[in-house]
Amino acid sequence: MIVKYFLFGVYSKIKENIITINQGDRIYHPGYGIGIVKLISNKSFVGEKKTTFIQLYFARNGLTWQVPANNIPSTIRSIISATEARKIISHLQSWKGKVSEQWKVRATANQAAIAIGDPYRYAEVVKGLSLMKEHSTLSATDLKHLSLGLEFLCEELAEALNKTQERVGELIKDAIASPPAVA
Structure with a gap:
């Protein structure tokens, strides 16, 4: 499963505006550091339609974070080249x-x-x-x-x-x- 989302002005010198996230990709978040996309899945809860969730793991803090794909913070971006x-x-x-x-x-x-x-x-x-x-x-x-x-x-x-x-x-x-x- 591939998820694309827009970034708005995360930083000035790297011009990427759209990021595509695939399972296994490495990403960056300023508060948590380098993370890995562990899982992209669809889930539904009582009374709600299926939503795509992304599970991220950040080794620096030992943090696993599950976030709806449509609610990914704008501070998450691809790792620099x-x-x-x-x-x-x-x-x-x-x-x-x-x-x-x-x-x-x-x-x-x-x-x-x-x-x-x-x-x-x-x-x-x-x-x-x-x-x-x-x-x-x-x-x-x-x-x-x-x-x-x-x-x-x-x-x-x-x-x-x-x-x-x-x-x-x-x-x-x-x-x-x-x-x-x-x-």
Whole structure:
């Protein structure tokens, strides 16, 4: 059984608007990480017509989640490709943005970036807070956001590049430390 659904603006740089889900596919959810489509089935309950359900399993949390196909959260998306992963590492290296000096503004922006599930935004959170950490002490919230951003980014890049999360962590550190390439 194949299920197709529309995604509306999950993240800015990857333009996919329709996702097709098949049993056995790997997917990504920002709160739960990489998951696998375990089962697609039709079920009916007393007084209701048959509905297609998708059962997802997320190893990071040991979570099994059954959701109606017509109610899949817009934050679920396909896992990025190896090509996209390399673009994200390049983005991490070349990104020149800055984090706000105001802790409330910074915390709100970083939380929003993490919640949306955009790997480019994860990269920006990681780079911004890593560079900030070099010059000052990070707050507990900043440390949490840095840790989450790094965890989520490593998890997905490792999956896309078929590398260990430790190796991807090294690639991320190298990208942050190296100067951007001159065009």
